[in-house]
Amino acid sequence: MTDREARHAELAQQYLPAEVLERFRDRAGVCDRENRFFDEDLDELKALGYLTLFVPASHGGPGLSLHEVSRLQQRLASAAPATALAINMHLMCTGVVKAMNDRGDDSLNWVFDEVMAGEIFAFGISEPSNDWVLQGSNTVAEPTADGGYLLTGVKIFTSLSPVWTRLIVHGLVAGSQAPAATGATSGTPAPDSDTADQAGGELVYGFIARNAPGITVSEQWDVLGMRASQSRATILDRVPMRPEHVSRRIPAGKHPDLLTFAITSNFQLLIASVYAGVAARALELGAAGLHKRKSAKSGTAFAEVPEARVRLADAHLDYLGVPAMLDAYTRDFDDLVDHGAGWPLRLVGARIKASDAARRAAETALMCTGGSGFDNSHELSRLYRDATAGLFHPPSADAARPMYAAALLDD
Ligand SMILES: Cc1cc2nc3c(=O)[nH]c(=O)nc-3n(C[C@H](O)[C@H](O)[C@H](O)COP(=O)(O)OP(=O)(O)OC[C@H]3O[C@@H](n4cnc5c(N)ncnc54)[C@H](O)[C@@H]3O)c2cc1C
16 A cells, blocks of 8 residues: 555544544434435534634644545545535535635635634535626625625525534625626626636625524425435525625636635535545445346346446446545645646536546435335445435536537637
8 A cells, every 4th residue: 555545544434434434324324314414424423623624723723724624524425414414515615725825825814723623614606697706706795894794695505504604705895896687698608618707807706604684594404315414505685794704806707716616626525525425435346246246137235247248347437436536636726736728628627527436426326226226225325316316416428518619629
């Protein structure tokens, strides 16, 4: 075993020991069925120090790298995908602060102290019909005399909704020009497309506190998969963002900025890690299914039937590129490699390939288990539903394709 792999094994043992994972896996089925939040998992994760993973030693944390956290998140997702996806949002916020600090910007380091004090961070960026995502917002941010803002709008799919205490949000500064209509209403893909720099106005990024006035969490949450994430909509009605929690004011549209780069990198690679974990577990269950199922015709287990082996082999081949991408890209990110315009291609590519691999692995595994996997009590039927959530993280494949085409075809 290389030193690096030995370190991953140590971290897995320290933060996600096998017996803990088994408990998470058992509870994942219960939380899914009861459509409830993973409170017990969260208590265990807190006790293990999992929420402080990215906090550097200078602030009292273990200071893990994105590469190390990506491996842990793959492991967690292999047991409890919804727990991993939701806790990802907290990890991502802290990973963003670490990434900025590593690149010489310590303006958000207060987040580390809050994490050590037990605050839980969440990600309030997605909005209805905002396919500009990070580059635009339909939340209105009214400036206040003290240098803060009052935010009014709807954030959808806020994972960790029962427990978050700090939410990173963005809004369009009132009085600054509204985004141009072309991209926002035509369905033109926003992220990194050429039309994105036509967005107008200024965006403010910062954090709001859960105990601030004007926050309502939607009652509605009855979804296909990732149910325990409880990613309910958050309605903001003139919610104060205090001046000391304002992080950035940047032009809407395609404008390079360290904060949005750090968000995109952590978001794409950690979300990809979750779906990589789902894919890995689905393949394991598929293999177990082939060993267990007997074929009367061939007189053997399906594990010896060539067609069944080929099907599983193909899904395995699809999957193997994903952890390789994640290892390479997270290490480059940690090593501050400058891929320039090549970064979005890598980051979004890893996430799209991971979610594709998870859906394919889950479907293949269902074919391997046969009808028993279709039963709602089977882990695979839940994994199949959880994997479909990967269709909805931005940018979608449709939104991303122009970027890949342009990288090869345009000057
Ligand atoms: C399991 C899961 C967890 C996610 N976690 C996060 C997260 O933590 N943070 C984050 O920023 N994004 C999160 N996302 C959001 C995701 O990344 C996408 O941005 C989102 O799915 C985009 O959906 P859409 O453009 O298709 O939305 P739309 O089609 O515009 O809306 C989708 C849903 O939003 C809700 N909605 C729409 N309008 C309103 C309204 N006015 N009031 C209340 N609800 C409304 C409805 O339920 C609707 O079905 C998560 C997604 C999933 C699937």
